[in-house]
Structures are given as structure tokens and as C-alpha cells.
Amino acid sequence: MWLKLEARSQPSKRMTYLSPLLAVVLTLFSGMILFAMMGHSPLEGIYVFFVEPVTSLYGLGELAVKATPLVLIAIGLAIGFKANVWNIGAEGQLVMGAIVGGGLALYFHESDSAWLLPSMIVFGALGGMLWAAIPAWLKTRFNTNEILTSLMLTYVAILLLNYMVNGPYRDPTGYNFPESRLFQNAALLPTLLEGTRLNLGSVITVMILAGLWVMLARTIIGFQVHVVGQAPQAAHYAGFNHKKIIWFTFLLSGGLAGIAGLMEVAGPIGQLLPSISPGYGFTAIIVAFLGRLHPVGILLAGLLMALSYLGGETAQIEMGLPVALTGVFQGLLLFFLLASDVLIRYRVKWNRVPKGEH
DSSP states (O other), X not given: OEEEEEEOSSOOHHHHHHHHHHHXXXXXXXXXXXXXXXXXXXXXXXXXXXXXXXXXXXHHHHHXXXXXXXXXXXXXXXXXXXXXXXXXXXXHHHHHHHHHHHHHHHHTTTOOOTTHHHHHHHHHHHHHHHHHHHHHHHHHHHOOOHHHHHXXXXXXXXXXXXXXXXXXXXXXXXXTOSOOOOOOGGGSOOBSSTTSOOBHHHHHHHHHHHHHHHHHHHSHHHHHHHHHHHOHHHHHHTTOXXXXXXXXXXXXXXXXHHHHHHXXXXXXXXXXXXXXXXXXXXXXXXXXXXXXXXHHHHHHHHHHHHHHHHHHHHHHHHHOOOTTHHHHXXXXXXXXXXXXXXXXXXXXXXXOOOTTOO
């Protein structure tokens, strides 16, 4: 008796939504094996990694803080992915949003104007859009591969951030450390719950998520995104401009990534540092696909991936495990998601081998 994959006559809608759940279950099972191999109780490891971080009000606040940039970036990327536009450089766009929006706070470091924070958010979005416009222009003008150009620009943005915090943005009273001055209160996102770091950024993210959900479901531009991605020839005959969709999705995803970067430096970090993200722009790609490119799914996937960051930190403190465990769990989740997605187009069949055959 042996297994065989048989092509389905049409993709399974049920497996489209069940495969992410299957991937999560397989990741948990693999995690238990991993903890056992490292000499720890599998159940204790799973508890410390996935449960203990959210057993307090502070932990729940941290979950929302870390989920905010993931969800915000992922929903922008998902809209592009729906149109087969592959922006892989959200990490760089996040950094540029922080540089441009944070630069406004540093320039007006003595201001207590109520307009400063909203202006920083706008400038953060413009910074991300500017960086996303480069691969969009290269794609529409020269038909370059947007995956490579957007990804390579990420490293340029990171180097630019390092230059800025070691040069023009460096705190003049910071004893030559590579960091900017701390942002003034007017440039910081208000905290929502006392005793936690939960801030207004989470509320803004939920509002943006809801707005984009409506856009995808109820507007002509949302319809065009769907058609361009699913039936390019039909979109062409309908007169939909593919280049405009490329520009729209790149600028939208870049702007949202830029806002995410600004909200990191104006929220939990409070200043510009050489490193302002543990890789949110890349992790958001997993979030988008784990959430099936749907706003509700992205919200849930964002919370799960945020929990992996918290779990890695907790396991490092409580069990002495390396913080790289976070990346291992995220990699396992992506691997099992891709493997489980095979079941969308194929079904598993048991074939009996007749006696005498080998």
C-alpha cells in the first residue's frame, strides 16, 4: 500500500482554509520534537513559547505591539500579491518610513505641536512610497523583476539608516553612540493602557485594515486588483491598465510599510537606532500567505507570528534557549504552509499494490 497524489478537477476551497490550520498543527508537533531534542519537556516548551507570553496584561499589550507592524505591512503586500505584483522589499520601505518620518521629529525636536505626530505619519508613508516607487518605475518602464529590485533596495535602506544615525541624525549629547536623540512627547504615539506599551498605532492599524477590506470588496479598484491577478487576459480586454495597478499596489504597500516603520520609532522604540526591526517586512510575507491574503486571516496570522517573537524571547529567558528559535518556528510554519498547500490542488490517495508486485 502506498500514497499517491491525484490532481483535483478544481482547487479545493475547503483545503484553502484548512491548510494554514494544518501547518500550525504540524509546526506545534515539530516544535515539541525540537524541544525534546534540546533536552527540555515538550509540553513545557510549548507552554513557555505559546502560552506564558500572554498570561498577563502586559504580555497581551506586547502581543498587539508586535502584531501591529506585521498586520499593517501584510495587508499592503497582500493586495499586491492578489494582483501578482511581488513587493518583497517592505523591510526597506519600513526603514525609509522611519528615516523620513522620524527625521521630522528630530528637526522639530523642541516642538509640542499637536500636528507633529500626524505630520510624521504622513511623512513616514511618503518615505515608504518613495522607496516603493523605484521598483514600480523599473517594472513599468523596463519590465525588470520587481522581486529582485525591491529586495535589493532593502539593504540600501538599511545602510542609509546606519549612515543617518552615525551622522546627521546622531544625538549630539549621546556620547557618540549611533542613535538619534529621544523623541519628545509630541512625537510619540499615545499609550492606551497604563502599565503596557500598547499604543494608538494598534487602533490605526485596525482602522486601515477595515478600510482596505471595504476597498477590496466594494470598490472598482478592488475589483480590478482581483481581475488583474486572476485573469490577466480578461483584465486586458476589459481595458484595465496593468501598469496603473502595479503603481497602485506598490505605492499602497510601500506607504503602509513606511507607516509601520514610523510607528515603531514613534512607539515602542522612541528614537532612531541602527536596527529598528527584527525583520517585520519579511515576516509579513508569511503573515499575508498564512492569512490567505484576506484581512481577517491576516489579523489572526499577525497575532500568531507576533506570538512567535514573544515566545522566542520568553524561551530565551525561562529556558536558556537561543533567540534564534523564533526564526526556526517561523521557518517551520512557512515550510509546512507551502507543503500543506499541495492539498489545495491534489488529494492523497491510498493505492493497494497487488500481491506479487514489487
